[in-house]
Amino acid sequence: MNLDLSGRKPDLDAAREAYDAYTDSQAPRALRKRSLDRFGYQGLVLARASELPAPLPLGHFLRQFGQSDRETIDGGRTVATVPQILAMFNGPITHAMLERGSAIAEQIADKPPGEAVDVIFLTILSRRPDAEDRSLALEAIETAEDAATGHGNVIWALLNTREFLFVQ
Amino acid sequence: MRPPRPLPEPPCPRREALARLARTTLGVTLGGRLAAAGQARAADGPKASAVITLWMLGGLSHIDTFDPKPGREEQGPTETIRTNVPGIVFGAGLRRLAAMADRLTILRALTTQTGAHEQGQYLMRTGYEPTSLVRHPSMGSWMLHATGHTGDLPGFALVGDPNHHPGCGFLDTRLSPLAVSDPDKGLQIARRPAGLPAPVLDRRLAIAQRIDRSFHARYPDAGVAAYDEMYAEAVKLLGSDDLGAFDIALEPEAVRKRYGETRFGKGCLLARRLVEAGLCAVDVDSNLWDMHFDMFQEKVFPAAIDAVDRGLSALLDDLAERGLLERTLVVLATEFGRSPRINSSGGRDHHPAVFSGLLAGAGVKGGMTHGASDERGFRPDADAITIADFNATVAAAAGLPYAKDFFAPNGRPFKIGGGGSPVREVLA
Numbered sequence: 001m002n003l004d005l006s007g008r009k010p011d012l013d014a015a016r017e018a019y020d021a022y023t024d025s026q027a028p029r030a031l032r033k034r035s036l037d038r039f040g041y042q043g044l045v046l047a048r049a050s051e052l053p054a055p056l057p058l059g060h061f062l063r064q065f066g067q068s069d070r071e072t073i074d075g076g077r078t079v080a081t082v083p084q085i086l087a088m089f090n091g092p093i094t095h096a097m098l099e100r101g102s103a104i105a106e107q108i109a110d111k112p113p114g115e116a117v118d119v120i121f122l123t124i125l126s127r128r129p130d131a132e133d134r135s136l137a138l139e140a141i142e143t144a145e146d147a148a149t150g151h152g153n154v155i156w157a158l159l160n161t162r163e164f165l166f167v168q
Numbered sequence: 169m170r171p172p173r174p175l176p177e178p179p180c181p182r183r184e185a186l187a188r189l190a191r192t193t194l195g196v197t198l199g200g201r202l203a204a205a206g207q208a209r210a211a212d213g214p215k216a217s218a219v220i221t222l223w224m225l226g227g228l229s230h231i232d233t234f235d236p237k238p239g240r241e242e243q244g245p246t247e248t249i250r251t252n253v254p255g256i257v258f259g260a261g262l263r264r265l266a267a268m269a270d271r272l273t274i275l276r277a278l279t280t281q282t283g284a285h286e287q288g289q290y291l292m293r294t295g296y297e298p299t300s301l302v303r304h305p306s307m308g309s310w311m312l313h314a315t316g317h318t319g320d321l322p323g324f325a326l327v328g329d330p331n332h333h334p335g336c337g338f339l340d341t342r343l344s345p346l347a348v349s350d351p352d353k354g355l356q357i358a359r360r361p362a363g364l365p366a367p368v369l370d371r372r373l374a375i376a377q378r379i380d381r382s383f384h385a386r387y388p389d390a391g392v393a394a395y396d397e398m399y400a401e402a403v404k405l406l407g408s409d410d411l412g413a414f415d416i417a418l419e420p421e422a423v424r425k426r427y428g429e430t431r432f433g434k435g436c437l438l439a440r441r442l443v444e445a446g447l448c449a450v451d452v453d454s455n456l457w458d459m460h461f462d463m464f465q466e467k468v469f470p471a472a473i474d475a476v477d478r479g480l481s482a483l484l485d486d487l488a489e490r491g492l493l494e495r496t497l498v499v500l501a502t503e504f505g506r507s508p509r510i511n512s513s514g515g516r517d518h519h520p521a522v523f524s525g526l527l528a529g530a531g532v533k534g535g536m537t538h539g540a541s542d543e544r545g546f547r548p549d550a551d552a553i554t555i556a557d558f559n560a561t562v563a564a565a566a567g568l569p570y571a572k573d574f575f576a577p578n579g580r581p582f583k584i585g586g587g588g589s590p591v592r593e594v595l596a
Contacts, residue, residue, distance in 0.1 A: 058329055059349035069331060072286055077331050080394040082322060082346050085402035086357040090364055133379050140375055153368075157375035160399075162392050163383035 041096040061093050088160050097159065098152045108151055113141045116151060124158040213596035215567030216497035216530035218443045219311065220450045222436070222480060223328070225289060226458030227523075229506035229516050231545045232259045232469060234524040235276045242508035242544050245464045253535050261473035264481035270535040271484060273527040273594045277539025277548040280504055280555050283518045285458065286332070288503030293451075294334050295559035295586020302576050305337030307562060308449030310584045312343045314568045317448050320408035322346040322401060325442050327435040328453025338576040341394040342401050345451060351434035354414035355405075366407065373403070413445035414438070426482045433479035440486055443496055457502065460515040476500075484528055493529045497565050500526035501558075508545040522548045525558060531565025531596055538594050556588030564590035 045052060049062055055070045056062050064084050068075035088094055096102055100109070104123050108116040117137040121129045129137060137154045144150030158164055231237055232246040236259050247260035251269030258266045265272065282288040287298055294304035305313065308324035317323035326333055326345035336344035348354060364372075384392065405411070412418055416437050427433035435452035442450050456472045463469045480500065487493040505523025506516035522541040528534060539551035553561075563570040563585040570590065573581035 059353070063329075063331070063349075066331060069329065075331060078391070079330070079335060079344065080341055080391075080398040081330060081344065082398055082402050082405060083348075083355070083357070085395075085398050086355065086406075089369070089402065089406070090357045130382075136375060136378055140371075153372050153375065156372045157379060160372070160376045161380040161383065162387075162395055163380055165395060166383075166387070166392060168387075 042092040044092055044096075046096060061087055061091065094156065094159055097155055100148075104155060105148075105151070109148070113138050113147070113150075116141065116147075117154065120151070120154050120158060124155065125161070125163055214494065214530060216495060216565050217315075217567075218448050218450075218492075218496045218530075219307065219499060219562065219566055220436075220439045220443060220452065220483070220496060221307070221499040221501060221562075222432075222476070223289075223293075223451060223453045224457045224476070224500065224502040225332075225453055225455040226285065226502075227288075227504045227506055227518055228457050228502035229459070229463075229469070230276070230519075230522065230524040230541070231506070231508055231516075233262060233473065234258060234274045234526060235522075235541055235545060237508070237543065237545050240508075240544055242510075244510050246469075256537055259473070261470055262477045264477045268481060268484060271488075271528050273532045273534055274537040275525040275527065275539060275553065275558065275591070275594070276522075276537050276541055277550065277552045278505075278523050278525050278555070278558055279548050279552045280520045280523075283504060283520045285503060288520070289332065290334055291555050292501055292503050292558075294337065295556045295584075295588060296582070302578060302580065302582075303334055303337045304582065304586075305339045305343070306334045306345070306451075307559065307585075308345055308451060309336040309339050309343040310563070311448045311566060311568060313339050313574070314584065315448065319446055320404050321410050321413065321442075321445060321447060322405065323448040324450070325439075325447055326451045326453070327351050327438055328451065328455070332453075333451070338578075338582075340397070342397045345449075346405075348414065348438065351416060351431065351438045354416065354438070355411065364406070369403070369406065373399075410445045413441045413447075416441065423486070426478075426486070428475055428478040428482070430475040430479065432475045433482070436479040436483040440483055440490075440492070443487075443492060444490065459506065460511065460517060461513045463515045465514075487529065495530050497530050497532065497562065498526075498528045499562055505545075519546075521546060522552075527561070527565065527594060531567070532594050533596050536594065538591060551591075551593075553591055554588055556586035557591060558588065559585035560588035561585075561590040561594065564595055 040046065044061070052062070054067070056067060058069075060067075063069070064081070064087055066077035066079060097104060099105060104120065108119050111119065117129055117134055120137070121127060121133065140153050140157070141147060141150030144153060231242055232244070236246070236248040236257055237243050238248045238257065248257050249260040249263055249266050251258055251266040253269040256269050256274070258269070280288060280291060282291055282297070290298045293306040296304040311317070312323040322342075322345075324343065324345045326347045328347070329349065330345065330347040333345060416424065416434055419437060419441070424434075424437060427437040432452070432454045435454070439450040439452050454472075454476070459469055480498070484493065484498060487496055487498070502523065502525070504518055504520040507519040509516075511517055522545065539553060540549045541547065542549040560570045568584050570583060570585045570588075573583060575581055
C-alpha cells in the first residue's frame with residue numbers, strides 16, 4: 001500500500017524553523033518563546049522532550065512520567081502511577097492528538113478507512129496492523145457516528161496500549 | 169474488588185530455622201522478646217484508621233518551633249510563647265498551635281545519623297536506610313497493605329512530588345500514593361468537562377485491550393503488569409462518585425480562609441477532604457525548610473511557619489468538629505533539625521543529632537512532650553528515639569502489626585516502621 005507522506009512536508013519545515021529559533025543562543029529569549037508557541041496547545045509546548053527546558057514544572061506530562069527535577073543525580077523515576085493514566089485518558093496531550101489541526105488528524109481526515117488505519121498504526125505503534133487489528137479498527141471506524149469519532153476512538157485506543165507506552 | 173495479595177512467604181524462613189535449630193540443640197530461645205512484642209499491642213486505646221502526615225522537607229528547625237531555648241544565644245531572633253499546657257513553650261510563630269497544645273504530643277529527642285536530605289527523607293518515610301537492593305514501602309502503603317483497604321478511591325494520596333517519595337516500595341503498585349501535584353488543581357484531568365463519558369471510555373478500552381493482547385503475550389513483564397494495574401485503578405477512580413473529594417474549590421469560602429491561602433494550607437484542607445472520603449493515608453509535602461540563608465527575614469521562616477501554624481491548627485480544629493480526629497492521627501515530621509548555631513549567612517544548617525516531631529489525634533495522648541534535647545539544643549538529653557522507633561510509634565497508634573515480618577519478593581523480612589519499638593509513653 002502506498003502512503004502519501006507529501007502532506008507532512010510543510011510541518012517538517014515549520015518544525016525545523018522552530019528548532020533553529022530555539023537553539024540559536026543569540027536570539028532573545030522572547031523570540032525563541034514565540035516561535036515555540038506556534039506549536040503550543042492549551043499552554044503546552046509540543047516539541048521533543050530534549051528540546052524543552054528542563055526541569056519542567058511539577059504536574060507537566062513529562063514530570064508525571066517521572067522526569068527528574070534535576071535537584072539530585074539520578075532523580076528520575078519509571079514508576080507507574082494513576083495520574084499518568086488519567087493524563088493518557090483525558091489529558092491535553094491526548095486531546096491534541098484527537099483534534100483537527102494535529103498532524104495525524106489532518107493526514108487521515110479524507111482517507112478511506114483502510115488507509116486511515118494504516119496511518120494510525122504506523123504513526124503510533126510504528127508498525128502495520130495485522131489482520132485482526134485491522135478488522136477491529138475498521139469495525140470501530142465504520143460503526144462510529146462519523147469518521148472523525150471513529151478515528152478518534154482508534155487513535156485513543158492505540159495511545160492507551162502498553163505497546164505504545166514501552167520501548168521494545 | 170480484589171483482596172490485597174499477601175506477600176509470598178518462604179516455606180521456612182532462615183530466622184525460624186535457626187531458632188528451631190537453637191531450641192533443639194542448644195536449649196535456648198532466640199528472639200523470644202521480639203516474638204512476644206509482635207503479639208502484644210503497644211496499648212489498648214482506640215487506634216487511628218487514617219494518618220495525615222505533614223512533611224517539613226528540607227529540615228525543620230527545632231529551636232524555632234517545638235523545642236525553643238529561651239535566654240540562650242542559640243535561640244536567635246525567634247521569640248517564644250507559652251502554650252496552654254503549663255511548662256511547654258513553643259516558638260512564637262506557632263501561636264495558634266500554642267493555644268491547643270493540650271491536643272499535641274511533642275517529641276523533642278528524635279535523632280538520626282543521616283544529614284543528607286534525600287536519604288533522610290527516605291529513612292523518615294520508610295523507617296529504613298535506602299539501599300540499592302530493595303525499595304522499602306512508605307507508611308501509607310504499609311497501612312493499605314496491612315489493613316486490606318478497598319474502595320473506588322485509592323487509599324493513599326500524596327500532595328507533592330512523587331519522584332521524591334518511596335511510594336509503595338516492594339508492595340503492590342496499586343498501593344502507591346496517588347499524587348496531586350497542586351492542591352488547587354486536584355485531579356484536574358479527572359474532572360475535565362470535555363471528559364470521557366463511561367460508554368466511550370469502555371468502547372475505547374475494549375479496542376485497546378484487544379490490540380494489546382499480542383504485546384502482552386510477548387512481554388509478560390512486571391513493569392507492564394504494573395501499568396495494567398494502574399489502568400484498572402484509573403478506570404475505577406473515574407467511575408467513583410467521590411471524585412469531588414479531590415476538589416477543594418467545593419469547600420465554602422470561610423473554610424478555605426481558615427486553612428490559609430497558602431499551598432500548605434490548601435494541602436491540609438485537601439487532606440481533610442480525602443480522609444473524610446475514606447482515604448487511609450495522606451502525605452502533605454512542604455519543601456520550604458532548607459533554610460541556610462537569611463532565614464529570619466520576614467518572607468522566609470516567619471512566613472513559612474505561619475502557614476504551618478494556620479494550616480495545622482485549622483486541620484486539627486476542623487477534624488475535631490467533624491468527629492474525625494477520633495479516628496485520624498496527624499503527624500508533623502521532618503528529616504532532621506537545624507543547627508542551634510546560626511551560621512554566618514543568617515541561616516541554620518543541617519542538624520541530625522536532635523530534632524522534634526509532633527503527633528496529635530487518634531492513638532496518641534496529647535498535652536505532653538516526650539524526650540528532651542540538651543540546654544543548647546545540640547544533642548538528646550533524655551529518652552532519645554530513633555527514626556525506626558518514631559515510625560513504629562506511628563504504626564502502633566494506627567494499630568498496625570509493627571513487629572510482624574513481611575517478606576519482600578527477594579525473600580528478606582521487613583517490618584512496618586523499620587523494626588523500631590513504639591514509644592509507649594505517648595500512645596493512648
